[in-house]
Amino acid sequence: MIVKNALVASVSVAALAASTFTVSAQTDLAALYEAAKTEGQLTTIALPHDWCGYGAVIEAFKAKYPGITINELNPDAGSADEIEAIKANKGNTGPQAPDVIDVGLSFGPSAKAEGLIQPYKVSTWDTIPDSAKDAEGYWYGDYYGVLSFLVNTDLVSKVPTSWADLKGADYANAVALAGDPRAANQAIQGVYGAGLSTGAADAKAAADAGLAYFAELNKSGNFVPVIGKAASTAQGTTPIVVAWDYNALAWRDGFAGNPKAEVVVPSDSVVAGVYIQAISAFAPHPNAAKLWMEYLYSDEGQLGWLAGYCHPIRFNDLAAKGSIPQELLDKLPPAEAYAKAVFPTLDEQAAAKEVITGQWDAVVGANVQ
Structure with a gap:
């Protein structure tokens, strides 16, 4: 446990109780733990236990830092819901106010611009790639994955290998997004990925093409307007779900062969997505x-995400140090599946998000819930 490290002698418990640690790459973790323990709680939001190994990560944090309870809000919320939760609880220090958020990359700069998040640089700050963090420490990439298809092969005999395949008659009442494309980043990127598969030249064109793609899928009866999850896939409500690979792989493992399932990275468009962490500017428990x-x-935390099939943002640093257990590497999909991965820039994501969230109802007309 971190408490074995000596506290700075001049820092009293009373002072810790009133303090808030500032941006620093040299934070005394023992002192920070004492301050967090005085607060006694951390409030998270939108962290499903089967997403990116979060269940195990949360339990490991609680075991490492006893005395801090974790209040988990709305595990199935989307990125936009997390931002709205901060806005709605600016003056609230109760259990409905999130301390931290885990959102799609495009939400970081906008949340900073609106004054909704506060800066903090972790002690491993220098090992996070510059391209995946705000220079002032307001937000920072945590992990990434690529869009994939989770397929219930007990119900789907012909496994699709591309976005184009999903238009086929074999997939009537079968295809769902893992979220509402009017709010959830995972679903927004799903629409964007479908658009890129058409050969669209830029972000707006890809967004328009993605909307047209799902309008066609909806009209043909292939699209199911239900938020796809592990349970809906297993039950057959959504036999095919477009989801980040780390979600799909974890869900597949959770089935334990019942139903049988496959995870496919589509051959005609591989969209990679980075998620980010940030601390609410109004966090009731800032030290926690x-x-x-x-x-x-x-x-330890980065490897916890990797065990949940996420590529942690410090993956290259961990690999260079030889810190990744071979059994974790062996469980990842083959590298060639990711060869065509495209990482949309912030500007591209923002442009696509505006089109998709704003025009989904008018173009596709499917109320996903």
Whole structure:
């Protein structure tokens, strides 16, 4: 446990109770733990336990830092819901106010511009790629994956290998997105990925093409307007779900062969997505929030995400140090499946998000819920 490290002698418990640690790459973790323990709680939001190994990560944090309870809000919320939760609880120090958020990359700059998040640089800050973090520490990439198809092969005999395949008659009442494309980043990227598969030249064109694609899928009866999850896939409500590979792989494992399932990275468009962490500017438990970030960006926290099939943002650093157990590497999909991966820029994501969220109802007309 971190408490074995000596506290700075001049820091009293009373002072810790009133303090809020500032941006620092040299934070004394023992002192931070004491301050967090005084707060006694961390409030998270939108962290399903089967997403990116979060269930195990949360339990590991609680075991490492006893005395801090975790209040988990709305595990199935989307990125937009997380931002709205901060806005709605600016003056609320109760259990409905999130301390931390885990959202799609495009939400970071906008949340910073609106004054909704606060800066903090973890002690491993220098090992996070510059392209995946705000220079001032307001937000920072945590993990990434690529869009894939989770297929219930007990119900789908012909496994689709591309976005184009999903238009076929074999997939009537079968295809769902893992979220509402009017709010959830995973679903927005699903629409964008479908658009890129058509050969669209830029982000707006890809968004328009993606909307047209799902309008066609909806009209043909192939699209199911239900938020796809592990349970809906297993039950057959959504036999095919477009989801990040780390979700799809974890769900497949959870089935334990019942039903049988496959995870496919589509051959005609491989969209990679980076998610980010940030601390609410109005966090009721700011020190617990910072301790949470320190844990997530430690080697232990990063490997926890990798065990949940996410590529942690510090993956290259961990690999260079030889810190990744071989059994974790062996469980990942083959590298060639990711060869054509495209990482949309912030500007591309913002342009696509505006089109998709704003025009889904008018163009596709499917109320996903």
